[in-house]
Amino acid sequence: MVSGRRVAFTGRQTAVTEPFDFDPTPAHEHELVFETLVSAISSGTELASYTNDQDIGHWEGEPYPVRPGYAAVGRVIALGDAIDGWTEGDVAFVQRGHGSHHRADVRHDLLVKAPATVPPEDAVYVRFCAVSMTTLVTTVARPGDGVAVFGLGIVGSTAAQVFQASGYEVVAFDPVPARRAVVEACGVRHAAAPDADIHAAWAALVGDTPCRLVLDTSGSAAAVQSAVELADIGAEIALIGVHWKSDPTRPMAALLQPVFTKYLTIRSGWEHRLPTRHTAFTPGNKTNVMRHAMALLERGEIDVRPLRSHLLPPDHAQSAYQGLLNRRDDYFSVVFDWTS
Structure with missing residues (x-):
């Protein structure tokens, strides 16, 4: 003992x-x-x-x-x-x-x-990389597509790096300048404040590349509202951050109207959608994505030191x-x- x-x-x-x-x-x-x-x-x-x-x-x-x-x-x-x-x-x-x-x-x-x-x-x-990598292996978005990440805590900052390393055009959004500076220090090419004109902020960085996938890691209703405004027709929005607190200032109609008119898919990005080990007919597993995250670290394709x-x-x-x-x-x- x-x-x-x-x-x-x-x-x-x-x-x-x-x-x-x-x-x-x-x-x-x-x-x-x-x-x-x-x-x-x-x-x-x-x-x-x-x-x-x-x-x-x-x-x-x-x-x-x-x-x-x-x-x-x-x-x-x-x-x-x-x-x-x-x-x-x-x-x-x-x-x-x-x-x-x-x-x-x-x-x-x-x-x-x-x-x-x-x-x-x-x-x-690698534990935090794996949170967003569930969405990486289940999304219909493909490398070259535009991906927006809202919220640049640990999960958002690693998500931006993982998706960028996987060939996506990533824009990382956070209202706090210090957090944007951290993700830029990690090597993420594009970071911006979620301004009132979210389309202008996006276009200033990636031009006419449409946003085909949004990762909300913030758990903020304001971020989800920006997400549905920015998302392209038929795009996906993955809710990765937990909404711990309610926000009565955000009416549901304002969130749901763009979902209807733009054929958007809002879904859970919870990592536990994947099994821990390989299972037949399942797109990926948590052990495999975490091994891949470790390999990205070893090759220097993502950098967690600034975090x-x-x-x-x-x-x-x-x-x-x-x-x-x-x-x-x-x-x-x-x-x-x-x-x-």
């Missing part, structure tokens, strides 16, 4: 690091045991449970304590007898929370090895979440370093 640490929300806007006992022996023959190197905060999802003040969404508040997170990179310290293709010392992404130790079942869990050339603090971002504003020890969890909540110009993305 070893003494572990993990992040917990014990109440609204209260994050602590708590101890727990961890048995590093594999519980069965298909289990990997990891010592965590880094874990990354998913700002939207985790701040929703940290603040617990959403008025709509896919849960009705959180019972505390909450142990957040779903993106970690760890080193294998033990493995079951039936496991092939893994050895002690392997470094991999594992879909687990903010804790010093984890275990995973190679038959079912989401696991992707990290090459030695990709630092763990970069490799952990990471803070690399902190987990004992700084409270200041990290407060920074992401209240100091958004300074805190863009936080990664916990469990080796510190």
Whole structure:
């Protein structure tokens, strides 16, 4: 038995690091045991449970304590007898929370090895790339088509890069200049403010290329209204960001009229549409798209380094979440370093 640490929300806007006992022996023959190197905060999802003040969404508040997170990179310290293709010392992404130790079942869990050339603090971002890559493998839009991304948090910023690397003409929209600067530092060619004349903002960057796909990663009704205005006839709009709060200033008629008159398709962009592993007749799976994201990182076709504003020890969890909540110009993305 070893003494572990993990992040917990014990109440609204209260994050602590708590101890727990961890048995590093594999519980069965298909289990990997990891010592965590880094874990990354998913700002939207985790701040929703940290603040617990959403008025709509896919849960009705959180019972505390909450142990957040779903993106970690760890080193294998033990493995079951039936496991092939893994050895002690392997470094991999594992879909687990903010804790010093984890275990995973190679038959079912989401696991992707990290090459030695990709630092763990970069490799952990494949989790956020995968969010939009569900739409990448299911959309009817094709390379060369115009794609608009609304909202440039971690998910939007990685989405813009992934779609650009896949051959699409991408324009990334966000009202905050600092966020546009970050995505440009990552190598995204076109970023703009979602001005009142969204068509003019689009045309100034990509000319007469029509917008065939919109990714809304913001969870904002205002962004969806801009999306239906910008989208070309017959285009798709994928809702990737969760609408945690209602917006009574946006009447439904204003949103739905263009959907009807332009034959638009608005659909869920939730990543869990794809299975974790390969399944017959399914267009892709989460493991495969995450492996592809890791390959893009290794080849330098996407760059996540400008996204990471803070690399902190987990004992700084409270200041990290407060920074992401209240100091958004300074805190863009936080990664916990469990080796510190």
